[in-house]
Amino acid sequence: MIKEIWSDAVCRTLLTAWSLTLVVATMLVVLASRSTYAEAAEHVIDIKSFVYNPEILEIRVGDRITWTNSDFVSHTATAVVVDGQSDSVATQEHSVWTTGEILAGEKKTIVATESMILEYFCRYHTAMKASLLIK
């Protein structure tokens, strides 16, 4: 009987240790992935001669995107809202964003979000268009 009690105790101890180890390991994996996720990249898009360069930029959620205006006139980088979408729909399903006016020689930065609209244009010069690509 003593042998049985001891065996049962050993088993319970081992199982408990294994469970704790599993929990700790899982927590470590989650923390590691979060720290990798938190290392946001910095990107620069230069506006020159009425063109966004690069016109297509690959980014990750959380990255910082900076538009620099190398032209003589103001520009913006503004999310394209598809005709027919109401503002409320656009707000609910996507992130409508804009840098606002970027004066000549200045820069503006936004942080990439998961649901942000990827196509954008210049509010003042509507032929200027570019896009983002989330990896």
Added chain:
Amino acid sequence: MKLDLKTLTFMGAALLAACTSSAQSPEELNDLEIAHVAYIADNIDIQYAHLALALSENSTVREFAETMVRDHNGVNAQALALLEKLGAQPQNNFLSESLQANAKGIVDNLTSLRGADFDRAYAQNELAYHQAVNDLVENAFIPNIENAEVKALFEAGLEIFKAHEAAAELMVAAVK
């Protein structure tokens, strides 16, 4: 006889064409006279834009006009900064005066219009004006500018004004 916009624009273009055959031609202007023409040309378009903002309710026209005010003021600021750096003053000349005289007639005509008539006239004038000025800058001014910084400014300005010309084409189509 009331001059219509087409007649006025043709007169302006004819005046410019006639000027090229005289001793006072755009190609003969010096850098400071060219700078003065550019400054006047910018201000004329800003004046047209303010008129549009006062008289038009069309969103396409208003957005275009706001861009004209913003951009032409921006170019003027760059030009004046460059001239200050060079220690120079722009010089008045025959072409600046003819542009101003022509603009007065166009402003008089535009202010007599309202609604869709105004929108169409403004759009057509913007397209014609930018086409004429861009041709002048590209073919008469830039090849003859002596100072490298002034030339670079005009080359950058031409990019801006060509974008305006393209936008004016879209505006003409939108207000037909």
